[in-house]
Amino acid sequence: MTAHAPALAVAVLVYDQVEELDFVGPYETFQVAGQQSTDLFGRPDPAFTVFTVAETTDLLRTRGGLLVRPHHSFTDHPPVDVVVLPGGDATGQSGRPAVLDWLRGVVASTTLTTSVCTGAFLLGALGLLDGQPATTHASALDDLAATYPAVDVRRGVRWVEAGRIITSAGISAGIDMSLYAVSRLFGEELALRTAAYLEYDWHRDPVRR
Amino acid sequence: MTAHAPALAVAVLVYDQVEELDFVGPYETFQVAGQQSTDLFGRPDPAFTVFTVAETTDLLRTRGGLLVRPHHSFTDHPPVDVVVLPGGDATGQSGRPAVLDWLRGVVASTTLTTSVCTGAFLLGALGLLDGQPATTHASALDDLAATYPAVDVRRGVRWVEAGRIITSAGISAGIDMSLYAVSRLFGEELALRTAAYLEYDWHRDPVRR
Numbered sequence: 493m494t495a496h497a498p499a500l501a502v503a504v505l506v507y508d509q510v511e512e513l514d515f516v517g518p519y520e521t522f523q524v525a526g527q528q529s530t531d532l533f534g535r536p537d538p539a540f541t542v543f544t545v546a547e548t549t550d551l552l553r554t555r556g557g558l559l560v561r562p563h564h565s566f567t568d569h570p571p572v573d574v575v576v577l578p579g580g581d582a583t584g585q586s587g588r589p590a591v592l593d594w595l596r597g598v599v600a601s602t603t604l605t606t607s608v609c610t611g612a613f614l615l616g617a618l619g620l621l622d623g624q625p626a627t628t629h630a631s632a633l634d635d636l637a638a639t640y641p642a643v644d645v646r647r648g649v650r651w652v653e654a655g656r657i658i659t660s661a662g663i664s665a666g667i668d669m670s671l672y673a674v675s676r677l678f679g680e681e682l683a684l685r686t687a688a689y690l691e692y693d694w695h696r697d698p699v700r701r
Numbered sequence: 702m703t704a705h706a707p708a709l710a711v712a713v714l715v716y717d718q719v720e721e722l723d724f725v726g727p728y729e730t731f732q733v734a735g736q737q738s739t740d741l742f743g744r745p746d747p748a749f750t751v752f753t754v755a756e757t758t759d760l761l762r763t764r765g766g767l768l769v770r771p772h773h774s775f776t777d778h779p780p781v782d783v784v785v786l787p788g789g790d791a792t793g794q795s796g797r798p799a800v801l802d803w804l805r806g807v808v809a810s811t812t813l814t815t816s817v818c819t820g821a822f823l824l825g826a827l828g829l830l831d832g833q834p835a836t837t838h839a840s841a842l843d844d845l846a847a848t849y850p851a852v853d854v855r856r857g858v859r860w861v862e863a864g865r866i867i868t869s870a871g872i873s874a875g876i877d878m879s880l881y882a883v884s885r886l887f888g889e890e891l892a893l894r895t896a897a898y899l900e901y902d903w904h905r906d907p908v909r910r
Contacts, residue, residue: 520722523765559771662900
């Protein structure tokens, strides 16, 4: 991918009882990376466009009670290059055929498929983590290993990369993972500028907690 | 304040073009602190209740395009103990009499008044920072000093405390400031547990960037 590659569409899944910082951390990170990319690369358009997607566009309530209206529904959204699967009640979502059917279709053609916190359970439910290294929120590591025994669950990491899939640890680790995704897609300088604008101390080494 | 003190109501201001992580970082931090407080202190109720407030409850669009419906309007919200003023287009808001009139009334009785990023401009517009140390996003420090010359603008800090007012640096620094506020109100152990749940490396020393 080069600095002048076409913009990538980032779809952030939202649902009732989604953990708000799980999805807003990546949302903000990719948005700011898009803004910074026009300055850094002299692009006419941001390198990322970002939107939320849910089963319907009805107003939903996050775990902490924020009221959010999704931009798009499962049946009416632009093509997706990068998908972000946040946690919260992701285990509940992982039992819902409508969600799994949508996700199976989307991940078939993404450049990157990412999860934050318990969002990894959605990937586990599709079998996408079988035989692969993956991580989740510290409090859910044992549950991930018990629910999906074929997954190589990693502890003490901020994120884990397995080909086109990146899973991250809990809540704020989604920001570190997103910065890494920006770096992988458009280079480290864009990720560093994005972290500087966010005034965020990026964990560039995923093994450091 | 003791572990069994009455719950504190945290009002998070939102408005069109608010920076999404500026307000969701503190929102999530106080929410999680509330959850953790019941376990840590054996309280029957969370130590914090958190809500968003705006001029009206109409759906609004954050700077990055998220669609959010505020819980309460300026004319119909519960009493406020802690107010959070996020950045984004806060300089635009600081020229709006409806916002300043509301804020003047609220800060008269808050336990803590806090800002994130350019939210400090709202406090500056009310003269509340005159002769006080304060900070904002790195890119707005010069502008804050030029717009409100009586403010003692501090650089290279995550947050600055001045009595009942705490201003923080840009975007993610709002999480550090909120953790400090939790610590000040209910003790450091609650703040540490909250940071652990968020998997966030809290900058406990405000001077470290």
